[in-house]
Amino acid sequence: MAALLALALVEPITAQAGESPATASLATISVDFGFREGQLPRSERYNNFANVTAWPGQRADDAKFLNEQGLHGDVYRVWLSSPNAPAEDNIFNQCDLKTRACDFSRLDSYLTEASTVSDSVLVNLNPTDFIEGRRPMKHLEPLVELILRNLKEKYPRVDYVEVFNEPDWQFHGLERRQGVPADGTTVQPDRLYRFYRPFYEAVNKVNRRIRRADRLKVGGPALMFRDGKWLQPFLDDYASDKNPRKRLDFLSYHAYLAWDDDYQVPTLYSRDLRQVASDRATIRAWLKERRLDTRIPTFVTEAGVYPGPAFDDPQPKNDYLRQAAGLATLGYWYSRQPDTHMFNWCVRHRVEERKDQLVTRTPDGPLTNTFTPYGNMMLMQSKMKDTRVSAVSDGLEEDNGVYAVASKDRTGASLMVWNWQHTHDRSYRATIDMSRLPLELRHRPVRQRMFRIDATTSNYFADPGTAGLQTVKDRIITPGTFRTEKIDLTPNAMYLILLEPA
Known part of the structure; x- marks a missing residue:
């Protein structure tokens, strides 16, 4: 079966034309933690x-x-x-x-x-x-x-x-x-x-x-x-x-x-x-x-x-x-x-x-x-929280581009963002606008952690020494009802943002 399927797929899918990775497109992700969408x-x-x-x-x-x-x-x-x-x-x-x-x-x-x-x-x-x-x-x-x-x-x-x-x-x-x-x-x-x-x-x-x-x-x-x-x-x-x-x-x-x-x-x-x-x-x-x-x-x-x-x-x-x-x-x-x-x-x-x-x-x-x-x-x-909330990205072009999923529960809030490019090479600079943050995270110390997977991070095949899921930012913040972050997404890169009471 594998041999016959290989015949059908004998030509590898080649990379298609796209922007240079050095030229990042812009995307905005709007997260409304007050808009529940059921269980994640x-x-x-x-x-x-x-x-x-x-x-x-x-x-x-x-x-x-x-x-x-x-x-x-x-x-x-x-x-x-x-x-x-x-x-x-x-x-x-x-x-x-x-x-x-x-x-x-x-x-x-x-x-x-x-x-x-x-x-x-x-x-x-x-x-x-x-x-x-x-x-x-x-x-x-x-x-x-x-x-x-x-x-x-x-x-x-x-x-x-x-x-x-x-x-x-x-x-x-x-x-x-x-x-x-x-x-x-x-x-x-x-x-x-x-x-x-x-x-x-x-x-x-x-x-x-x-x-x-x-x-x-x-x-x-x-x-x-x-x-x-x-x-x-x-x-x-x-x-x-x-x-x-x-x-x-x-x-x-x-x-x-x-x-x-x-x-x-x-x-x-x-x-x-x-x-x-x-x-x-x-x-x-x-x-x-x-x-x-x-x-x-x-x-x-x-x-x-x-x-x-x-x-x-x-x-x-x-x-x-x-x-x-x-x-x-x-x-x-x-x-x-x-x-x-x-x-x-x-x-x-x-x-x-x-x-x-x-x-x-x-x-x-x-x-x-x-x-x-x-x-x-x-x-x-x-690591995502249990209740899905609204997360809308304007960075999708057909099936490629910036995806986002957000959630919350009593332990905090979470957002996962990634840039599905398959063999394309478009990078994105994404602005993340988070509104109506959960009450337990407003106006008090909050631990914000950010994790990333990409061609060089959390990737055994680039560096066996950092094969595990890598924390790329860990700090204490004091957010209000709204918060904005900016992240850079190379092709097929993934981010997780966790907000939890400090």
Whole structure:
């Protein structure tokens, strides 16, 4: 799959024309701390471990470090039937219907560490052998029931079951790229739901013995992208399912790119990240058309600016920073959509370094307790306050430019600002006007801290000695109702401003 995707993306995205970094554009950010916009969405709390074979020796230390840094998760996603892991690591091979027994010893540390770092665990189950006909369909439901019953007993934080992983690609798109006609692929869009139904039936049986608050939730179909050619037939089949106990607790898909109908030409979202901005409105319309619950949440269980082995620069130094700013921007667009949760991808990738949140590929091997710029960006997000307030930037030109998110709570106020440029080179001088500061911060000593991530700061790949999230300003001020700051934002640079009682 990676090789074929690489063929589609063989030409790296080259830098486009823009102003010289020495000539900064001007932007103004207007923050009104008196204008509440609800709870701040917390995308940093939705995350992925790569499969069980991805740096297992580091995982326990990683879970401990993430917890210590304030990045304990709401939901972490794990892979229990990954095609990139040996057959003996596939959970479908670890339970026996004849003996009614399961042996999860090969997955135990993986599931334990995920349970340590997150309140809930989402398990991805991909029934490849059943879809490809190597196992009889009549065994799918009882086997899934056996798996889930034992999983829930041994790992109570397993709360979500995601069915499939990119089935539109694995069982259709990949074959289309190899020349198989659309009606000759392993699965067509109108045949996917039949493999989903045994999962919700198994979940219902397991849940009968579990108290309501702890019951499993099931969803999918974890499409490669929000593709109406696949998602709408799936919803059609769900809507027409006459089982009164049918369930679809969440819809899931990934956000890297879109394909044309023949799977020959990819369109990377990184060329314009606003492509995801209307996802929820589209899904809500599809649910409404079928008289389904329009509040079924969306889980974007993978997201990023580098699908597969894609890159901008062959040497990844600059791409690390682009990944960080790009995920902040994707999170921004998804955070403006109700009932939507974007999952970060991922703590340590098995092979693709641009996606790592922790520094993994060094001459001496993976490092413990060391964030990449992407990991530092998530650490910035974790320091934000809980209630979102109005933050408006006039520095956006199409999807590039200056973004801002602000929040407050009883402990203070926060503002995160970044300059998403991807491969463009425009820098900004930003004026930040903060109005109606919280009462607890007015006319009294306040500690103002500013953190920065850029090409030379909080960036292991520029200076390993300052790889952690760097404080670039720390002082005591006495603000009134209003406050103004000025910051310089080089391409893909990120700032966090914290105001807290001294």
